[in-house]
Amino acid sequence: MLGVDIGGTFTDFALLETGTGTLATGKCLTTPDDPSRGFLEGLRELCARTGLKCEALERLSHATTLVTNAIIERKGCRTGLILTAGFGDVLLMGRESRYDHYDFKFERPEPLVPRHLTREVKERLSWDGRVLEPLDADSVREALRTLAAAGVDAIAVCLLHAYRNPVHEQAVKALAAGEFPELDCTISSDVAPEIREYERASTTVCNAYVRPLVRDYLAVLDRQLSTMGLRRPLQVMLSNGGITSAEVASTVPIQIIESGPAAGALAAAYFARTVGVERALAFDMGGTTAKLCYIDHGQPAHANWFEAARARRFKRGSGLPLLIPVVELMEIGAGGGSIAEVDHLGLLKVGPHSAGASPGPAAYALGGVRPTVTDADVVLGYIDPERFLGGDMALDASAAARAIAEHVGGPLGLDTIGAAWGIFSIVNETMVAAARRYTAERAIDVRDCTLITFGGAAPLHAWQVARILGVRDILYPMGAGVTSAVGLCIATPVVNISRTCTGSLEQLDFASMADMLEEMEARARAMLISAGATENEIAFQRSVDVRYKGQGYEIEVPISGIGLRGSDAASVRAEVAKRFSEQYERAYGRVLGRADLEAITWRVRAEAGQEAKAASPAVRPASADAASGRRRRIYFGPRVGFEDAPVYDRYSMASGSIGVGPALMQERETTVVVPPHAQWRVDEHMNLRVRLPDDDTSTQAADANA
Numbered sequence: 001m002l003g004v005d006i007g008g009t010f011t012d013f014a015l016l017e018t019g020t021g022t023l024a025t026g027k028c029l030t031t032p033d034d035p036s037r038g039f040l041e042g043l044r045e046l047c048a049r050t051g052l053k054c055e056a057l058e059r060l061s062h063a064t065t066l067v068t069n070a071i072i073e074r075k076g077c078r079t080g081l082i083l084t085a086g087f088g089d090v091l092l093m094g095r096e097s098r099y100d101h102y103d104f105k106f107e108r109p110e111p112l113v114p115r116h117l118t119r120e121v122k123e124r125l126s127w128d129g130r131v132l133e134p135l136d137a138d139s140v141r142e143a144l145r146t147l148a149a150a151g152v153d154a155i156a157v158c159l160l161h162a163y164r165n166p167v168h169e170q171a172v173k174a175l176a177a178g179e180f181p182e183l184d185c186t187i188s189s190d191v192a193p194e195i196r197e198y199e200r201a202s203t204t205v206c207n208a209y210v211r212p213l214v215r216d217y218l219a220v221l222d223r224q225l226s227t228m229g230l231r232r233p234l235q236v237m238l239s240n241g242g243i244t245s246a247e248v249a250s251t252v253p254i255q256i257i258e259s260g261p262a263a264g265a266l267a268a269a270y271f272a273r274t275v276g277v278e279r280a281l282a283f284d285m286g287g288t289t290a291k292l293c294y295i296d297h298g299q300p301a302h303a304n305w306f307e308a309a310r311a312r313r314f315k316r317g318s319g320l321p322l323l324i325p326v327v328e329l330m331e332i333g334a335g336g337g338s339i340a341e342v343d344h345l346g347l348l349k350v351g352p353h354s355a356g357a358s359p360g361p362a363a364y365a366l367g368g369v370r371p372t373v374t375d376a377d378v379v380l381g382y383i384d385p386e387r388f389l390g391g392d393m394a395l396d397a398s399a400a401a402r403a404i405a406e407h408v409g410g411p412l413g414l415d416t417i418g419a420a421w422g423i424f425s426i427v428n429e430t431m432v433a434a435a436r437r438y439t440a441e442r443a444i445d446v447r448d449c450t451l452i453t454f455g456g457a458a459p460l461h462a463w464q465v466a467r468i469l470g471v472r473d474i475l476y477p478m479g480a481g482v483t484s485a486v487g488l489c490i491a492t493p494v495v496n497i498s499r500t501c502t503g504s505l506e507q508l509d510f511a512s513m514a515d516m517l518e519e520m521e522a523r524a525r526a527m528l529i530s531a532g533a534t535e536n537e538i539a540f541q542r543s544v545d546v547r548y549k550g551q552g553y554e555i556e557v558p559i560s561g562i563g564l565r566g567s568d569a570a571s572v573r574a575e576v577a578k579r580f581s582e583q584y585e586r587a588y589g590r591v592l593g594r595a596d597l598e599a600i601t602w603r604v605r606a607e608a609g610q611e612a613k614a615a616s617p618a619v620r621p622a623s624a625d626a627a628s629g630r631r632r633r634i635y636f637g638p639r640v641g642f643e644d645a646p647v648y649d650r651y652s653m654a655s656g657s658i659g660v661g662p663a664l665m666q667e668r669e670t671t672v673v674v675p676p677h678a679q680w681r682v683d684e685h686m687n688l689r690v691r692l693p694d695d696d697t698s699t700q701a702a703d704a705n706a
Contacts, residue, residue: 002052003488004039005063005260006030009287009337009357010456011038012669013046014485018058024050025482027389027456027669030357035066036221038357043228054229061488063237063259066217067210071112071257071320072309076209077154077184080147081113082140082172083201084160085120090201099317107311109320112209117150119143121159121172129165140172144180156208158188158201163500166193184212191252192323194601195500199305199321206308206320207254214253218246237487240325241266241300242494242607245531255324257308260484262327265293265300267487268452271477273298274685280450280475281435282329283465284484285458287337287374288354290431292438293329295452301442303328304498304545304556304603325496325605330438334430336374336457337361340404340423342411350427362403363395371407373457375400376423379416381634381642382460382664382673390668417635428461432468443589450475454483459672467675467692476688478650481669493531493608495524498601504549505573505597514564517542517604524606533608541605546580549596555583556603632664636675643676650688657682661690 003014013026026046031038039062046052070076083090091111100106121143122136147155155176162169166189176185186208188200222234236249237259249256261284268282272295280295294301306326310319333352337360340350350373359367361374363385377383378400385395401416409419439446450473453462459480466474479486497520501513521540528538542562545554557580562572576599581591630647645662650672653665658681661674665688674680677693 001059001061001489002043002057003061003063003263003485004043005263005482005484005488006035006039006065007260007286007288007484008065008069008354009335009360011035011042012482012485013042014479014482014489015046015050015052016486016489023479023486024052025479025485025667025669027482029360029393032356032358035064036217036224039221040224040228054225055231057230057232059232059235059489060225060230061235061237061243061491062221063263063484063488064217064256065260066214067253067257067259068308070210070213071206074112075213076112077212078117078150078152079113079154079156079205079209080117080119080150080152080183081201081205082119082121082143082147082155082157082159084124085122085139087160087197088118088120089115090158090198091118091205094198095317097317099312099315106318108318109309109311112205112320113156117147117152119147123159123168125159125161125165125168127161127164129161131165131167135168135171137171137175140175141179144176144183148180148183152183153212154184154186154208156186156188156201156205158197158204160197162187162189163193163195163200166190184208184215186211191254193499194323195502196323199323202321203254203323206257206322207252210253211250214256215250218250222246237263237491238325238494239306239327240302240494240496240605241327241491242496243488243491244493244495248527248531254322257322257324258306258326258329261291261293261329261331263487263491264291264454264484265295265327265329265487266491267477267483268293268454269295269298269300270487270490271452271475271685271687272450275475275683275687277450277452277475279444279448280452281439281444281446281471283451283453283458283462284455285431285461286335286455287457288333288335288356289331290334290434290455290458291329291331292431292435293327294439294442294444294449301328302326304601323498325498330434332430332434334373334427334434336372336377338373338427340371340373340376340408340426342408346411348408348412348422348426350423350430361400363397363400364393365396365399369403371400371403371419371423373423373427375403376420377457377460379404379420380424381632383671384632384647384666387666418638421635421637424461425464428464428468431461431465435465435469446471452477454480456481456670459670461673463673463675463678463690463692472692472694474690474692476665476672476690478686478688479667479669480672480688481667493528493533495527495606496603497524497606498603500601502598502600505546505576505599508599510564510567510569510572513599513602517564517602520602520604521606524604528606528608531608538606538608541607543603543605544576544599545601545603546576546597546599548592548594549598554600555580555587557583634662634664634673636662640676645674653682653686653688655682655684655686 005012015024028042121139124133169187188204192203234246239258264284282293284291307319312318337354338351361372385397547554633642643662661678663674665672
């Protein structure tokens with residue numbers, strides 16, 4: 001199996017031999033002008049290095065930043081929006097609230113569809129889906145005609161209460177297909193059949209905005225892979241942690257917006273289960289962003305809502321809301337390519353702007369002149385300039401030092417080492433601040449967690465991030481630099497289906513709800529079977545969003561195992577209420593003691609197959625003494641200064657190897673930095689385990705003096 005994850009700076013490759021669990025890895029610079037070019041160039045290099053034949057691949061799974069980049073950079077297609085008459089300002093009105101009541105200059109992201117490309121049609125459904133006013137076909141034709149004349153390439157359709165009855169939206173879609181076939185049409189009842197009109201419209205618009213782009217990209221990529229000998233259909237990672245066919249991804253591309261981060265969290269959850277870690281934080285830092293996800297008893301946190309393109313990274317409501325199932329994580333603009341600068345107040349800032357792959361950090365010698373986190377890592381000795389990407393890409397350490405001295409050291413009156421340490425410390429504190437907010441909102445005690453660390457940059461920074469957070473145990477999986485690509489290899493096909501059907505628990509007809517859930521399961525089953533799954537390997541999970549009547553938001557309550565059909569209604573209500581109370585207390589620390597519960601949206605998650613096993617590195621362990629004989633001076637802050645550290649080859653380290661820091665563990669795609677006095681060992685699964693000392697006196701004072 002092969003996993004390919006296209007990130008903002010690098011494209012990662014993981015080749016997993018399913019019989020033995022042997023893993024081969026690769027990494028190359030992303031090509032922003034045409035992401036498929038870097039994909040194919042890296043694949044050819046991996047084939048040449050490993051002897052891989054594309055025709056022998058059982059599966060090729062892909063994750064991409066194409067969707068999120070198109071939305072953030074506003075590079076999707078020209079899109080029109082069709083709404084019910086009288087509701088043309090849905091996107092402009094939003095939730096009619098400010099995400100920051102005390103900021104008079106707050107920014108809201110501009111809608112992807114401007115008001116002049118919005119059209120209203122005559123129709124009306126009631127809240128329960130009854131037709132109050134039939135759809136006026138002439139008004140639909142007029143809307144389509146004027147939008148086509150305005151040069152739109154795609155149409156989003158979001159009619160009132162279509163989540164209860166899609167008949168009018170389906171009629172609009174049929175008219176568009178018959179009379180305006182050049183327009184790509186997305187209807188909300190296909191993408192997000194859920195309550196809340198603004199969120200449903202936003203999701204539908206985002207899907208329409210990127211669908212032609214994603215469809216063309218995947219079609220071209222599939223053809224190019226076929227010419228290289230790939231016989232299996234291309235698979236694509238979903239934001240919910242499952243994989244699907246390229247055909248499905250092309251239809252609902254908004255569901256792949258967080259495909260790369262989801263793959264990383266999935267891999268972290270796998271490693272947590274493998275070593276028996278109950279609670280963990282998955283820490284992924286690449287070239288452009290850093291991500292954090294909570295892993296509880298081997299499962300990543302999930303959500304049914306996501307916000308893209310936030311104007312303020314920590315402010316809910318400052319972005320575009322999406323009603324899609326996602327792996328719930330925190331993501332900020334802090335990566336190896338994050339640019340450091342001195343602002344107008346004379347303060348050092350790092351990120352969120354990134355040098356990306358082009359022009360990249362100054363050390364890449366590809367035209368970048370601004371200092372970045374990677375440049376600081378080079379100056380501090382954490383990255384070996386001669387062995388970056390296994391020696392395939394030499395770095396210019398002098399260019400990194402010049403950029404830092406000119407743009408940071410000079411303005412702040414610091415020497416180059418002090419300026420580099422400032423960049424390193426600031427980006428770490430930025431990640432820590434985001435992590436504290438993420439964990440506080442979820443009542444997570446980080447002291448009980450293991451930090452599972454991966455990505456090209458995270459292994460360089462995890463020791464300080466963990467120390468500031470108060471985490472003592474860090475786990476670095478083999479192939480840490482490309483762990484998200486490993487997640488693509490072990491992922492299984494998943495389908496999420498939701499449907500809003502509101503009602504009081506006291507009045508619900510549970511037999512009807514059972515019929516609806518069975519129909520949803522049948523649809524999910526058909527989708528998985530069409531993707532190659534067998535019926536006997538499909539497992540279902542049911543849930544329903546429940547709230548106290550009168551509240552504005554719900555809590556997802558698992559209802560698998562509750563016999564909705566044929567059971568006593570009172571016992572069903574009691575069991576659902578009991579599970580709701582448990583979830584509510586876990587989220588808020590108390591229950592309200594009320595009985596007036598309301599069910600809103602019903603959900604089915606279907607998963608097929610079992611994950612593959614990633615058990616061992618491509619290069620088998622040779623000896624317990626894996627030190628290469630090289631040593632490197634690395635910097636641990638003003639109090640400690642430079643330490644002379646041995647350099648280890650991770651691929652040659654045997655299970656059971658132990659030692660004490662400082663040390664550097666080099667892989668082809670990243671380097672693990674072990675601080676002074678930290679104990680390290682290689683476990684039976686070839687993970688590197690680092691335990692920070694209880695009283696980390698060697699580096700505590702460094703932050704205060706940075």
